[in-house]
Amino acid sequence: xxxxxxxxxxxxxxxxxxxxxxxxxxxxxxxxxxxxxxxxxxxxxxxxxxxxxxxxxxxxxxxxxxxxxxxxxxxxxxxxxxxxxxxxxxxxxxxxxxxxxxxxxxxxxxxxxxxxxxxxxxxxxxxxxxxxxxxxxxxxxxxxxxxxxxxxxxxxxxxx
Numbered sequence: 001x002x003x004x005x006x007x008x009x010x011x012x013x014x015x016x017x018x019x020x021x022x023x024x025x026x027x028x029x030x031x032x033x034x035x036x037x038x039x040x041x042x043x044x045x046x047x048x049x050x051x052x053x054x055x056x057x058x059x060x061x062x063x064x065x066x067x068x069x070x071x072x073x074x075x076x077x078x079x080x081x082x083x084x085x086x087x088x089x090x091x092x093x094x095x096x097x098x099x100x101x102x103x104x105x106x107x108x109x110x111x112x113x114x115x116x117x118x119x120x121x122x123x124x125x126x127x128x129x130x131x132x133x134x135x136x137x138x139x140x141x142x143x144x145x146x147x148x149x150x151x152x153x154x155x156x157x158x159x160x
Contacts, residue, residue, distance in 0.1 A: 006146060009068040013143050016065060019057045020136050026050035027129045035123045047122045051109045054125050057132060058106040062099070065139055066092075072146050092138050102132055 026049045033043045066083040069090070070076070077083060080103075084096045093099045105124055112121055 005068070005071040009065075009072050009143060010147055012060070012064045012068045013140060013147065016057070016060055016136055016140065019053065019060055020133060023050075023053040023057050023129065024133065026053050027126070027133075030122070030126060035119050035126065037119060044118075047118070047125075050129070051121065051125050054129060054132060055106045055109045057136065058102050061132075061136065061139065062103060065143075069139075069143065090142060092142055093135055098131070099135075102128060102135070 026046065029046045030050045033039070033046060039047065062080060062083070066087055067077045070078075070083060070086065075086065081096070084093070084099045087093045087099065088096050105128055108121060109125070112118070
């Protein structure tokens with residue numbers, strides 16, 4: 001395993017940790033606001049931050065982290081479906097469908113142009129954020145094996 005792929009994984013995990021920090025902050029703020037028919041401008045801004053951070057974290061996991069893990073494990077990255085199937089086999093997600101749900105909500109956020117009725121979208125993000133946070137934690141725990149050398153030696157690839 002090359003030092004370069006480990007460094008890419010390390011940087012992606014550092015970015016994930018930062019992303020999670022901000023996502024957790026927004027989640028706590030919005031959890032206290034709750035879902036309601038109308039929001040103050042400040043509350044709307046808080047939810048906009050949450051949805052943006054949810055989307056960014058989902059993108060980071062799917063488009064960067066899962067591919068970095070494949071590279072470390074010397075696997076061809078292939079399609080997103082391939083990466084999702086391997087994530088399920090690694091125990092990073094409970095099912096491919098679960099990851100698809102996270103990504104579908106991310107896509108809905110990216111393509112939501114109606115601002116009159118965002119309660120449904122905000123509610124979905126509040127509901128799925130704990131799953132996204134738990135998934136990120138599982139990924140961090142899994143990647144520790146590559147990012148922490150034991151006895152001063154370089155971490156070894158794990159075959160799956």
